[in-house]
Amino acid sequence: MTDPLAQPYQRIVEDVRDQIRLGRLRPDDKLPSTRELATRYGVAHGTVQRALTELRASGLIYSHQGKGSFVRQVPPDEPETTSELQELREQVSVLAARLERVEQAVFQKT
Template sequence: MTAEDLQPYQRIVQDVKDQVRLGRLQGNDKLPSTRELADHYGVAPGTVQRALAELRTKGVIYSHQGRGSFIRESAIDVVADPTAQAIKRLEEQVAGLTERLERLEASSDLKG
């Protein structure tokens, strides 16, 4: 499915998710206002509201009345592809194993 096949609100959702995936948007970053997003994407404010509602439902953003919408801290986990998530888990496991190995080596140096 190409971007042209998506509804306008779906293109906004995909763009925000892509920006999170690429690190351009991070946890607690504030999104532009509805009006600014509507101008940027060339759509009606209602279309932006629909996109924001979907992003909230998917757990990518949270909103505060009168303050705006913000990227969730956990958004990268929501938008990451399964391969990236598996790599992240492996990196965490390797880091844990490295730490354990360093402790074992340090304790054997003390005994030796």
């Protein structure tokens, strides 16, 4: 489920992850073009590029210049929970940033 407080690129990443996890996107399926994704999510081209970079870094997709981005084949020895762990890491990172902002606000008042 997509976090409504997430950054726009994070919502795209979460949505693509969910589609892969649920089997709606299968290995070697081509993702929609950057332009199509930007229109679908109502974001700028650069936001989609950031999401695709995140997905590539997490090993969920691969890209071919001029051909597009595709769902990566998950190695059979890799547990399916890897994407869930990555999602938890991202959530912890977001929560840590929020906590830091709260602490800064509290310390500024004292």
